[in-house]
Amino acid sequence: MPAVKVPKKDAKRVLEQLKVLGIFDGKRRPLRDEKYVYFPILDKDKAESLGFEVVNLEAPLRPDRQIYKNLEDLLPKDLASKIGRLDIVGDIAIITLPDEVLPRVEEVAKAIKTLYPEVKVIARRGFHEGEFRVRNLEVVWGENRLVTIHKENGVLIKVDLSKVFFNPRMKGERYRIAKLVKDGEKILVPFAGVLPYPLVIAKFRNVEITAVELNPYAVSLGMENIELNKNRLKGKIKLIHGDVFEVLPKLGTFDRVISPTPKGVDALEITLSKAEKFLHYYDFVHEGEIEVFKRRIVEMCRELGKDCNVKVKKVSDYKPHIYKVCADIEIKQ
Ligand SMILES: C[S@@+](CC[C@H](N)C(=O)[O-])C[C@H]1O[C@@H](n2cnc3c(N)ncnc32)[C@H](O)[C@@H]1O
Structure with missing residues (x-):
């Protein structure tokens, strides 16, 4: 098959050109030797007419998961338009799947496995319910379980999605917070769940973290997660099982x-x-x-005798016009 032969020093520029011209064959891997890079192309005549040196060679196909980036690339339009967003937690795929599409779950599974070969379970998404904010999930394909170990920010997080809250989309946000923390801090995490925030922070910083959680299943998984990550953590995590509104008044400040x-x-x-x-x-x-919301926080600071800087950041969409936000509040010393 045809490929454009380029000296290494020009490779980046030529690749951009080939992409703009629409003749780069992204399904195949470029090859290299000591002096040259060989970019597989789709149109030999066009490349030659533009003055590129074209050679013939066997460039291997990339795996499908590197070619296709999302389900829309892999499913027929009528099916892709009916299914909602996809989340991956460990080896479980969570997807919004209306009843009418359920008979075509094998097709959906094949597409998901192309993108995420590790997936062994597909569960369809319902809403978060109750005070423990557990999502209603129904296994529709694969092994009948909702327990898995998720990898995130260099830590392992064991979850049972039938019993605890966990949102993989907060990965970037957890990393952002971890990077704001300084070694030596004393930190409190109420509503701690299975400990994603404490684990990610303790992974990067030598800190003392107190976490509080009411859901007994989350507490038990949280304890397992501390053990599971014990060789990865610089910081220490203490987990208290209880109601934030009862436990916090008994604790000091952080x-x-x-x-x-x-x-x-x-x-x-x-x-x-x-x-x-x-x-x-x-x-x-x-x-x-x-x-x-911001004014309410400033007002609350004043009532508590604190002088605060408040910045509110949108973290994710929740519903149309409603956002999950994080108020970063700095208390002036
Ligand atoms: C939105 S989830 C966040 C969990 C975790 N921090 C995370 O990011 O995955 C809120 C958590 O607060 C817990 N929770 C709800 N009410 C609580 C209370 N009064 N005291 C302690 N934990 C509570 C729920 O069980 C749930 O795990």
């Missing part, structure tokens, strides 16, 4: 508090009262109400 607040719960006052330097407070806010 340099930093991180509150992944469950939807519908107002924990601003109690978490702010425990923070000496920083509070990262998550909530769900209508886009038109972000300033009101």
Whole structure:
């Protein structure tokens, strides 16, 4: 098959050119020797007419998962348009799948496996329910289980999605917070779940973290997760099983508090009262109400005798016009 032969020093520039011209064959891997790079192409005549040196060679095909980036690339339009977003937790794929599409689950499974060969279970998504914010999930393909070990930010997180809350999309946010933390800090994480925030922070920083969680299954998995990661963590994690509103009044104060607040719960006052330097407070806010939310925090700071800088950041979409936000609150010293 045809390939454009380019001296190594020009490879990046020529690759861009070939892509713009629409003749780069992205399904095949480029080859290299000591002096040259060989880019597989789709149109020999066009390349030659533009003055490129074209040779013939066997460039291997890339695996499908490197060619196709999402389900829309792999499924017929009528099917792709009916299925919702895909999340991967360990070896479980979570997807929104209406009843009418259920008979075509094998087709969906094949596409998911192309992108994520590790997937062994497909579960269809319902809503988060109850005070423990557990998502309603139904296994529709593969092994009948919702327990898995998820890898994120260099830690292992064991979850049982039938019993605990876990959101893989918060990976970047957890990393952002971990990077703000300094060695030596004392940190409080209320509403800690199976400990994704504490684990990621303790992975990168030598800190003392106190986590509080009410769901007994999350607490038990959290303890397993501390054990599972014990050789990866620089920091220490202490996990308290209990209600944030009962436990926090008995605790002292912390340099930093991180509150992944469950939807519908107002924990601003109690978490702010425990923070000496920083509070990262998550909530769900209508886009038109972000300033009101910010003013409420400033007001609460004043009531608690604190002088605060407040920045509110949109973290993710929740519903049309409603965002999950994080208020980064710095308490001036
Ligand atoms: C939105 S989830 C966040 C979990 C975890 N931090 C994460 O990011 O995956 C909220 C968590 O708070 C827990 N929770 C709800 N009410 C609580 C309370 N009053 N005291 C302690 N934990 C509570 C739920 O069980 C759930 O695990």
